[in-house]
Amino acid sequence: MPKISKKGQQMPESPIRKLVPYAEGAKKRGVKVYHLNIGQPDIKTPEVAINAVKNVDIKVLEYSHSAGFESYRKKLAASYQKINLPINTEDIIITTGGSEALLFAMGSTMDTDDEIIIPEPFYANYNGFSTASGVKVVPVISTIESGFALPPIADFEKLITPKTKAILICNPGNPTGYLYSKEEIFQLAELVKKHDLFLIADEVYREFTYDGLSHFSVMNVPGLEQHAIMIDSVSKRYSMCGARIGCIVSKNKEVMSTAMKFAQARLSPPTFAQIASEAALDTPLSYFDEVISEYKERRDILVNELQKIEGVQVAIPKGAFYCIAKLPVKNADDFAQWLLENYNFNGETVMVAPAAGFYSSPNVGLDEVRIAYVLKKEDLIKSVQILKEALSVYQK
Numbered sequence: 001m002p003k004i005s006k007k008g009q010q011m012p013e014s015p016i017r018k019l020v021p022y023a024e025g026a027k028k029r030g031v032k033v034y035h036l037n038i039g040q041p042d043i044k045t046p047e048v049a050i051n052a053v054k055n056v057d058i059k060v061l062e063y064s065h066s067a068g069f070e071s072y073r074k075k076l077a078a079s080y081q082k083i084n085l086p087i088n089t090e091d092i093i094i095t096t097g098g099s100e101a102l103l104f105a106m107g108s109t110m111d112t113d114d115e116i117i118i119p120e121p122f123y124a125n126y127n128g129f130s131t132a133s134g135v136k137v138v139p140v141i142s143t144i145e146s147g148f149a150l151p152p153i154a155d156f157e158k159l160i161t162p163k164t165k166a167i168l169i170c171n172p173g174n175p176t177g178y179l180y181s182k183e184e185i186f187q188l189a190e191l192v193k194k195h196d197l198f199l200i201a202d203e204v205y206r207e208f209t210y211d212g213l214s215h216f217s218v219m220n221v222p223g224l225e226q227h228a229i230m231i232d233s234v235s236k237r238y239s240m241c242g243a244r245i246g247c248i249v250s251k252n253k254e255v256m257s258t259a260m261k262f263a264q265a266r267l268s269p270p271t272f273a274q275i276a277s278e279a280a281l282d283t284p285l286s287y288f289d290e291v292i293s294e295y296k297e298r299r300d301i302l303v304n305e306l307q308k309i310e311g312v313q314v315a316i317p318k319g320a321f322y323c324i325a326k327l328p329v330k331n332a333d334d335f336a337q338w339l340l341e342n343y344n345f346n347g348e349t350v351m352v353a354p355a356a357g358f359y360s361s362p363n364v365g366l367d368e369v370r371i372a373y374v375l376k377k378e379d380l381i382k383s384v385q386i387l388k389e390a391l392s393v394y395q396k
Contacts, residue, residue, distance in 0.1 A: 015124050018339060026341070026344070039321065039331065040323065040374060043291070049276040076092055077091070095245075095248055098235065100269075101131045103129055106130065114135055114165045117156055118137055118139060124357050141364065142163040144368070146176060150180060150187070171202070175313060177319055185218060201231065210292070210299060227252075244270065266341035295321050298321070314326070321372055323371055332366060335369075345386045
């Protein structure tokens with residue numbers, strides 16, 4: 001029988017999606033499942049984006065330019081400039097989601113067996129993108145005790161080898177909700193300049209910041225132009241996960257001309273989704289004010305309710321819409337599966353994402369889960385109530 005590739009064998013399973021069969025089983029048994037496991041917002045997609053696709057008059061559904069519609073890139077650059085990001089049309093290549101932008105970034109800057117340093121826990125698919133690119137992830141651990149703040153720069157420095165090509169951060173962070181401060185970004189900027197590395201920043205949750213804090217982009221660091229690569233996406237900003245439109249942004253001409261070769265190899269990003277994404281740029285600012293205020297309320301409810309459960313420790317997120325909670329269990333994987341297979345409270349249960357899948361270090365985060373606060377407030381209260389009852393039963 002022909003053999004599967006080593007790369008295919010090493011490709012990690014999604015820690016978020018591997019529990020899906022158990023959730024489906026629970027639903028077939030008539031159990032209601034509250035999904036705290038995936039960052040799929042329930043906020044409505046802006047009407048302006050939906051209407052643009054509904055009202056489109058196309059006779060032939062053509063390829064677009066490999067870099068994406070010029071009209072979209074121009075409008076996107078103008079929208080970045082409005083929030084003081086010094087980005088021009090030629091600094092942008094439109095991609096099929098932020099996922100493809102990350103693959104282009106890795107493909108353009110790293111060779112097989114090169115290394116990328118990532119503070120963990122991190123978005124689980126970074127493992128997948130690295131495996132697909134033949135790149136080795138070198139984790140630097142941040143802890144729940146520090147609220148998942150940037151680890152000391154000395155911790156990064158001791159991991160740098162001749163194989164190190166880049167540092168990758170998610171800001172604000174998935175799965176932690178941590179928002180890096182301006183000072184932390186400057187520390188990283190100094191480090192990558194000193195060692196001649198790239199700093200790749202996944203900034204797809206830029207708008208989602210709380211407590212009067214604001215996001216600081218790698219594109220705003222003076223003197224970092226040749227090192228900074230920004231990843232962006234419409235998925236969370238406009239609640240358009242299914243559009244699969246993102247972009248890779250850099251002032252480094254060599255990076256962008258190389259990424260363009262990858263873009264040409266896959267021909268072009270999807271046309272209808274670009275039409276929707278270009279139109280989404282006309283979304284009124286009031287949309288974001290309402291969304292941010294809604295998420296802040298959800299965060300406050302979730303954190304307050306979790307803090308009431310004995311033995312649960314939670315890091316308070318300052319951005320995005322996730323938090324990591326440490327539970328009084330030995331194995332969160334086992335607990336998450338048990339919640340779906342063997343437990344219900346008045347015919348209801350919850351689905352969480354075991355956090356070990358967000359680390360690449362073995363045996364770390366085994367007692368942690370990621371919770372996405374993308375459900376309405378009454379559902380969050382109910383979910384935490386179920387979690388509390390479930391923990392007391394599970395511990396017995």
